[in-house]
Amino acid sequence: MRHDSADRVIVVGAGPVGLGAALELARCGVRSVLIEKHDSTSWHPKTRNFNTRTMEIARGWGRAVYERLRAIDTPSGWKSPIRFTRTAVGEQFGVIDSKGFEGPGPDVSPAWPVMSSQELIEAILLDAVRASGMVDVRFATEATRLVGGGSPADETATLEVRSRATGATETLTGRALVAADGSASLIRGELGLELEGAKELRHIVNCYFRADIERHLGDRKGVLFFVANEHVNGVLQPLDAAGRWLCQIAVPPEDWSLEAFTHERARAWIRAAVGVEGLEPEVLSLGLWKLNATVAEHFVHGRVLLCGDAAHQFPPTGGLGVNTGLQGMHNAMWKLAWFVRGRAGWPLVETYEAERRGVAQRITSQSLQNSINVAMISAAAAQGASAPISAEQAVAESRRYGNHLGVEFGVIYQSRAVVPDGTQPPTVPDDYSDYLPSATPGARAPHVWLGASDARLSTLDLFGSGLTLLAGPGGDAWCTAAADVESKLDIPIDRYRIGGPGLHDLGGFTKAYELGDDGAVLVRPDGHVAWRSAAGTRDGTVLHDAVRQMLSR
Numbered sequence: 025m026r027h028d029s030a031d032r033v034i035v036v037g038a039g040p041v042g043l044g045a046a047l048e049l050a051r052c053g054v055r056s057v058l059i060e061k062h063d064s065t066s067w068h069p070k071t072r073n074f075n076t077r078t079m080e081i082a083r084g085w086g087r088a089v090y091e092r093l094r095a096i097d098t099p100s101g102w103k104s105p106i107r108f109t110r111t112a113v114g115e116q117f118g119v120i121d122s123k124g125f126e127g128p129g130p131d132v133s134p135a136w137p138v139m140s141s142q143e144l145i146e147a148i149l150l151d152a153v154r155a156s157g158m159v160d161v162r163f164a165t166e167a168t169r170l171v172g173g174g175s176p177a178d179e180t181a182t183l184e185v186r187s188r189a190t191g192a193t194e195t196l197t198g199r200a201l202v203a204a205d206g207s208a209s210l211i212r213g214e215l216g217l218e219l220e221g222a223k224e225l226r227h228i229v230n231c232y233f234r235a236d237i238e239r240h241l242g243d244r245k246g247v248l249f250f251v252a253n254e255h256v257n258g259v260l261q262p263l264d265a266a267g268r269w270l271c272q273i274a275v276p277p278e279d280w281s282l283e284a285f286t287h288e289r290a291r292a293w294i295r296a297a298v299g300v301e302g303l304e305p306e307v308l309s310l311g312l313w314k315l316n317a318t319v320a321e322h323f324v325h326g327r328v329l330l331c332g333d334a335a336h337q338f339p340p341t342g343g344l345g346v347n348t349g350l351q352g353m354h355n356a357m358w359k360l361a362w363f364v365r366g367r368a369g370w371p372l373v374e375t376y377e378a379e380r381r382g383v384a385q386r387i388t389s390q391s392l393q394n395s396i397n398v399a400m401i402s403a404a405a406a407q408g409a410s411a412p413i414s415a416e417q418a419v420a421e422s423r424r425y426g427n428h429l430g431v432e433f434g435v436i437y438q439s440r441a442v443v444p445d446g447t448q449p450p451t452v453p454d455d456y457s458d459y460l461p462s463a464t465p466g467a468r469a470p471h472v473w474l475g476a477s478d479a480r481l482s483t484l485d486l487f488g489s490g491l492t493l494l495a496g497p498g499g500d501a502w503c504t505a506a507a508d509v510e511s512k513l514d515i516p517i518d519r520y521r522i523g524g525p526g527l528h529d530l531g532g533f534t535k536a537y538e539l540g541d542d543g544a545v546l547v548r549p550d551g552h553v554a555w556r557s558a559a560g561t562r563d564g565t566v567l568h569d570a571v572r573q574m575l576s577r
C-alpha cells in the first residue's frame with residue numbers, strides 16, 4: 025500500500041514500540057509508513073511482559089488484539105514470586121512477591137497483564153498493523169540518513185532508506201518521523217542527541233533455550249529465578265511453563281560475542297544454573313545486549329519523536345522497559361495524529377517530552393537500583409555471616425522490584441495539555457509501588473464498572489480517539505457545552521452522562537472521579553484527565569477555553 029506523503033507519518037523500527045505507534049496512529053485516523061531493516065519481526069524473545077496499563081492500551085487496538093495477547097499468557101503461578109537461589113532447584117536465599125506482574129485486579133483495571141515472549145507479541149501486533157489498512161509496512165528496508173526534519177524550522181521529515189534486497193535507495197517524506205529504532209537508534213545519532221546516564225554497565229548474553237526444567241522445580245514456580253553460585257551468576261526466565269526458557273548471562277566484555285560465547289558454553293551455564301546433573305538444554309538462539317540506564321536528552325526534536333528504547337534504556341530489573349516505551353508512545357501518538365489532522369498545534373506534540381521524560385528518568389533509576397539490590401542479594405548469600413548486610417535485608421530493600429503500580433497507573437502529567445484544578449492526588453505510602461485512583465487533571469482516568477452486572481463495561485471503554493466528556497447524572501449542561509465546543513473547534517468530543525441508558529453506575533463513578541452529580545471530566549485519547557469541574561455550569565466557555573489551551577490553538 026502506497027499513499028500520499030502529505031498526510032502520513034514515517035515510523036522507523038518494527039519492534040513492539042514501532043508496531044504500537046503505527047497501530048495508535050491508525051486508531052487516530054493517520055496513515056504511516058513503517059520501515060524495518062530486518063526481513064521480519066524478531067524471532068528471538070527479548071522482553072516478556074506487557075503490564076496491565078500496556079494491556080489497557082492494547083484494548084484500544086481492538087478486541088482481537090487484546091484476546092490474542094491474553095491467549096499467549098503464561099499459566100497461573102508463573103508471574104510471582106521472584107526467587108533468589110543458589111541453583112533453580114537448590115537452596116533459596118529469598119523471595120519477593122511481584123504483584124505488579126500479576127496485575128491489580130478488576131477493582132483497578134478491566135485489563136489483565138501478559139507474561140509471554142516478545143517474538144509472539146510482535147507477531148500479533150504485526151497482524152493488527154496489516155489488518156488496519158492504514159500502514160505501508162516495508163521490511164528489509166533500512167533507514168540510512170535523516171535528510172530533513174531535524175531542525176525546528178522543518179515542516180516535514182525526510183528520510184533516506186535503502187532496500188536490503190536490491191541496494192536501491194529511496195527518499196521518503198512525511199509530516200513527522202517516529203524513531204522507534206531501538207537502543208542504537210540511527211535517528212537519535214543523526215539528530216546529535218546524547219544519552220544521559222550510565223552506559224554499558226554490563227555485557228549480557230540473552231539465551232533462548234528449551235529444557236524440561238519445570239519437572240524438577242515441583243511447586244517452586246516463579247517469574248524469575250536469580251541464581252548465584254561459584255560457577256554462574258544470572259537469571260532464568262520461564263516463557264511458557266512448558267519448557268521454553270530464557271536466561272540472561274552477564275559476561276566480561278571479551279566474551280561478549282557469539283564466537284566467544286558458544287552454544288556449548290550456554291548449555292554448561294544453564295546446567296549449572298538449574299542445578300540438575302545431566303540436563304540437556306537445547307539452545308535455540310543467542311542475543312547480545314548491553315545493560316544501560318540512560319535517557320535521551322530530548323524526546324522531541326524538530327519534526328522527530330524518539331520513542332521506546334531509542335528514547336530510554338533501562339536495566340531489565342523492573343520489567344518496565346518495553347512497557348514504558350509503549351506508554352510513552354501512547355502519550356505521543358494521539359498528539360501527533362491531531363497535529364497531522366489539523367486539530368492541534370505542534371506545541372501539543374512537544375508536551376510528550378514534558379510529560380514522559382521525567383517518568384522515564386524515574387523508572388531508569390529505580391530499575392538500576394533494583395539491579396544493584398539483586399547483586400547485593402547474591403553477594404550477601406555468597407559471603408554468609410561476613411556480608412555487610414544479610415540476604416534477608418537485601419531482599420527487603422528490593423521490595424520495589426515487580427511492585428510498580430504507582431508508576432504504572434499513578435503518573436500525573438503536568439504540561440499545557442492538562443488544565444489543573446488546584447487539587448492533588450491522594451498520598452500513598454510509596455508512590456512507586458502504591459496506587460490509589462485519582463481523577464486529578466493529568467491522572468489516568470480511573471476505571472469504574474458501568475452497565476449491568478451481566479453486561480459490564482469500563483469507563484475506559486468509553487475513551488476513543490477523540491476527547492471524551494464524562495458527566496455526572498445531573499451533568500447535562502456540560503454535555504451541551506461539549507457539543508458546542510465540538511462544533512466551534514471542529515474536533516470530536518464524545519459525551520456520556522453516567523446513569524444514562526446502558527451506563528448504570530456499578531462502581532461509584534462520582535466518588536471515584538470526585539464530582540458532584542452535575543460535574544464532569546474531559547478525558548484525552550490516551551485516557552488521562554485533561555480537565556475537571558466538580559460542579560455544574562451555566563457558562564460553557566470555560567470548557568471551550570480549556571480545550572483551546574490544551575490543543576495549543
Ligand SMILES: Cc1cc2nc3c(=O)[nH]c(=O)nc-3n(C[C@H](O)[C@H](O)[C@H](O)COP(=O)(O)OP(=O)(O)OC[C@H]3O[C@@H](n4cnc5c(N)ncnc54)[C@H](O)[C@@H]3O)c2cc1C
Pocket residue numbers: 036037038039040041042059060061062069070071072142165166167168204205206207209210230272311312313331332333334339340343344345346349
Ligand atoms: C538481545 C536483547 C535482549 C533483551 N532482553 C530483554 C529482557 O530480557 N528484558 C527486558 O526488559 N528487555 C530486554 N531487552 C530490551 C527490550 O527488548 C526492549 O526494551 C524493547 O524491545 C524495546 O522495544 P523498541 O520497539 O523500542 O525497540 P526494539 O525492540 O529494539 O526495536 C527496534 C527495531 O528497529 C529496527 N531498526 C533499528 N535500526 C533501524 C534502521 N536504521 N532502519 C530500519 N529499522 C531499524 C530494529 O531492527 C528493530 O526491529 C532486550 C533487548 C535485546 C536487543
